[in-house]
Amino acid sequence: MTEVARFEEFSYRYPETATHSLENLNLDLANGLTVLTGPSGSGKTTLLRTLNGLVPHFHGGHASGRAWVLGHDLRGTSTRRLAREVAMVFQEPESQFVLATVQREVAFGPENLGLPGSEITDRVESALQAMGVHHLSSRRLATLSGGQRQRVALAAALAMRPELLVLDEPTSQLDDAGAASLRRECQRLCDQGRAVIAAEQRPGRVAVEGVRPLELSRGSLTEPGRHARETVPMPLRRPQVTGGMAWQLRDLMVGHGEPVAEGIQLSCRRGEVLCLTGPNGSGKTTLLRTAAGLLPPLSGSVQREPGRAAYLPQEPGGVLHQASVLEEVRQTGRWLKLACDPWPILSEFQLSSLAGSDPRDLSTGQRQRAALAAVLLGEPDMVFLDEPTRGADPASRRLLAQVLDRLAQAGSAILLATSDSHFAHQLGDRVFELANGRLQLCEEMAA
Amino acid sequence: MNPRALAVWVGAVLLLSLGSEDPVFRALTLGAALAVLMVRRRPGTRLRPALVMVGAASLLTVVFNFLLSHTGDTVLVTAPSWLPVLGGPLTLEAAAYGVDIALGLAACIVAGVSLSLVVEPYQLVDSLPAPLSRTAAALGAAMSLVPRLGQSFAAVREAQQMRGWRPRGLRSWTAVVVPAVLTTIEGSVLLAEAMEARAFGSGRRTAQAGSRWKRGDLAITATSLIGVTGFVVALCLGQVPGWQPYPSLTLPALNWWPALCCLLLFTPALLP
Numbered sequence: 065m066t067e068v069a070r071f072e073e074f075s076y077r078y079p080e081t082a083t084h085s086l087e088n089l090n091l092d093l094a095n096g097l098t099v100l101t102g103p104s105g106s107g108k109t110t111l112l113r114t115l116n117g118l119v120p121h122f123h124g125g126h127a128s129g130r131a132w133v134l135g136h137d138l139r140g141t142s143t144r145r146l147a148r149e150v151a152m153v154f155q156e157p158e159s160q161f162v163l164a165t166v167q168r169e170v171a172f173g174p175e176n177l178g179l180p181g182s183e184i185t186d187r188v189e190s191a192l193q194a195m196g197v198h199h200l201s202s203r204r205l206a207t208l209s210g211g212q213r214q215r216v217a218l219a220a221a222l223a224m225r226p227e228l229l230v231l232d233e234p235t236s237q238l239d240d241a242g243a244a245s246l247r248r249e250c251q252r253l254c255d256q257g258r259a260v261i262a263a264e265q266r267p268g269r270v271a272v273e274g275v276r277p278l279e280l281s282r283g284s285l286t287e288p289g290r291h292a293r294e295t296v297p298m299p300l301r302r303p304q305v306t307g308g309m310a311w312q313l314r315d316l317m318v319g320h321g322e323p324v325a326e327g328i329q330l331s332c333r334r335g336e337v338l339c340l341t342g343p344n345g346s347g348k349t350t351l352l353r354t355a356a357g358l359l360p361p362l363s364g365s366v367q368r369e370p371g372r373a374a375y376l377p378q379e380p381g382g383v384l385h386q387a388s389v390l391e392e393v394r395q396t397g398r399w400l401k402l403a404c405d406p407w408p409i410l411s412e413f414q415l416s417s418l419a420g421s422d423p424r425d426l427s428t429g430q431r432q433r434a435a436l437a438a439v440l441l442g443e444p445d446m447v448f449l450d451e452p453t454r455g456a457d458p459a460s461r462r463l464l465a466q467v468l469d470r471l472a473q474a475g476s477a478i479l480l481a482t483s484d485s486h487f488a489h490q491l492g493d494r495v496f497e498l499a500n501g502r503l504q505l506c507e508e509m510a511a
Numbered sequence: 512m513n514p515r516a517l518a519v520w521v522g523a524v525l526l527l528s529l530g531s532e533d534p535v536f537r538a539l540t541l542g543a544a545l546a547v548l549m550v551r552r553r554p555g556t557r558l559r560p561a562l563v564m565v566g567a568a569s570l571l572t573v574v575f576n577f578l579l580s581h582t583g584d585t586v587l588v589t590a591p592s593w594l595p596v597l598g599g600p601l602t603l604e605a606a607a608y609g610v611d612i613a614l615g616l617a618a619c620i621v622a623g624v625s626l627s628l629v630v631e632p633y634q635l636v637d638s639l640p641a642p643l644s645r646t647a648a649a650l651g652a653a654m655s656l657v658p659r660l661g662q663s664f665a666a667v668r669e670a671q672q673m674r675g676w677r678p679r680g681l682r683s684w685t686a687v688v689v690p691a692v693l694t695t696i697e698g699s700v701l702l703a704e705a706m707e708a709r710a711f712g713s714g715r716r717t718a719q720a721g722s723r724w725k726r727g728d729l730a731i732t733a734t735s736l737i738g739v740t741g742f743v744v745a746l747c748l749g750q751v752p753g754w755q756p757y758p759s760l761t762l763p764a765l766n767w768w769p770a771l772c773c774l775l776l777f778t779p780a781l782l783p
Contacts, residue, residue: 116708118704118707118708122703122704122707143707143708144707144710144711144712144713145713147707147708147709147710147713148710148713148714151708151709152708154701154704154705154708156701159697159698159701159702159705160701160702160704160705160708160709161702161705162648162651162652162702162705162706162709162711163633163648163651163652164631164632164633164651165631165633167719168633168637168651168719171719172648172709172711173709173710174719175644175648175716175717175718175719176709176710176711176712176713176714176716177710177713177714178714178715178716178717179717180717181717181718181719184717184718184719185719188719206658206662220709224709224710356673358669358673372675373673374673374674375669375670375673376670377666377669377670379666381690381694381697382663382666382667382669382670382671382690382691382694383667383670383671383674383690384690385667385686385689385690385693395674395686396674396675399671399674399675399676399677400674400675401675424693424697438674439673439674
C-alpha cells in the first residue's frame, strides 16, 4: 500500500460560516479505491476538494491542522500544481466544461499538461472509448443529455491519467452501462497502483475488489454504514389507484427538431406513479418535457386534463432564487394562490432546520430537496420530475418516495424520468424503458 | 475550411470594401461575402438572423444619410425647416451615398458573421498562435458562457412558469432574470474552479492538433492575398477610381484591375 494522502487534525470552515465543514480529521488514504459515503451536507465534497487544494486555496476560509497529498504539503502547494497529478470530476459535470465540443473538452486537461499533440490525441481517444462516448466526439456539449455529459466529464478526467482520481457523485446520472464502464476504469487504475476516491450515494455502483469504505458525518469520520442504517424506511407499495385519466400521449414523436423517440403511446391515471428509465441520451428528458407541455411534439398528440402541473428540471438551481428555503416554498404558494402552510412540506423533506438558509449555500443534495419542496407544495394534479434523486443520499431518496407516495394517494398523476433504476422499480406502478427511440413497458405492479 | 484561411479572406474583404468608396467594388465584395456565407456556412446554422441584422443596418444607414445629409443638386423633397436636424432638402445624391456606405458596411458585417457561421468559434480560438494559447483558452471559456446565459434564462423561465409565475410588467421578470444571472455567475465561479482543477495555467500549454491545411485552403489564402496586394498596388498607382455623388450624381467608373481583385474573393464559394 502506498500512502496517497494524509490528514492530521485537519479542520476547515468556509468563509463567512461559523461551523466547520471538516473537523479534526485524521485520515490516511492509500492507493486503490476508497468510497466515501455520508448524508447530504456531511462534508464529502469539501474533503474531496482538499485533495486537489481547491480547499483552502480557491475557496479561502480557515484551515488548521496538516494535510499532505501525494507527498505535497497542502498548505504550500497550489491547486494548479496538484492538478497535474490529481484529476477531479465535479458533482455537477456541466459546470466544469470549459470548451464547446466533446473532443476539445476532453483534450483541455492534457493540453494544460503540455503534452505533444499525438499523445493528446491518443489519450482523448482512449478516454472517450473507455467511457463509451467515442461516437459523440464531434458533438457540442450543449446538445448532450445529463448522463452523456457526466460520461464526458469522466473521460476528461481519465485523459489526464492522474495518480489520484477524485470523483464527486460520479454515477448520479449514469445508466447501468455507464456505471459499469466507470467501475472498469476504476479497477484498471487501481491495478496500475493508482488511487481513486469517490463520494457516492450508491457505493455498489463503483465498488471494485478491495474497496475501502469511508463515512463522514458532520465533518468527521464515522463508522462506515451507520448512515444507511439510520435512514427512514422506504414506503410500502400502496394499493394501485385507478383514478380518472390525467394525461395521455398518442402516437407521439418527440425531439428537438430531429426525432429522438417515436410511436409513443402512454397514459397516466390520477394516483399512478410512472417511472421512465433508459440509457443516457435516450430522450427521457425530452419525453418528460413533452408530456409536461414544455416542448411541442413533432407529431402525435398530448392530452392533459385541466389541473396544476408541478415540474422539477434536471438542474434544480434554476428554481431557487429567494433568500431562504422558506421564502422559496412560500413563493410557489403566492404565485399559485395556494393557501398552504409551507412548514409541513419542509418537515417532510427534513428541511425545517434549514428553512432560514440561503438555498445557494446548501449542499447539492439539500438543494435538490429544497427545489422539490418548492415545486411540490400543495397537492399538484400532475407531477413531472426529472432526475429527482440526483445527488440524493439514501435518506433523501426515501423521503422523496414517501412524499410521492402521499401525493399519489391524494390523486396526483406522477411521471419521473430517472437513471436510478432501483428507485424506479421500488416506487413505480409502471416502469418504462426508453431505448433506441422506442418506449417499452418493463414492469407493472400487480393490481 | 481552415480558420486561418478564413481569417485571411475576411481581412481581404474588409480591406477591399473599405479601401475605396466606389460602389461597384463594394457591391462586388458584398456579393463575394454573401456567396461564401451561403455556400460555406456550417450545416444547421441559421442564416436569417444574420441577414435581418445586415438588412436592418443597411436600411438605417441609407435612411439616416438621406435624412441628415441635405447635400446634392437633385432635390427629391424638402422637409419643413422647423424640423430640427431633419429640416431642409432631401436629395437623390444623399440617398445614393447612403447606399454606397451601406454596401461597404454590409460587406464588413457579412464577412464578420462568416467567422462564426462558417467555422466553429472554438476553431478560430484554437487557430491563434502558440504564444497566445492561454489567452485563447480563456477566450474559449468566456465564449462558452454566452450561450450558457441564454440556456439558463430559458430553463429558469420554464421552471418558474410551471410554479405559477406569469409575466406581469417589468418587475415580474426579476423572478426569471435574477436566478438566471445568479446561476450564470455561480457557473462562472465553478468554471474558474474547474479550470484551476484541470491544471490550467500550471505550465506550458500545447494544442491537440493545429487545423490542417488543404489545397483549397491554400488557394483561398493565395487568392485573398493576391486580391489584397493587387488592390493596394492599384490604389497606390491611382488605378482605383474614387467616387463622390456630390454635388451631382454620376455613375461610378469601372476599372478592370481592382474589379478583378474583388472577383478573386469569390474563390471560397467556387471551390468544392
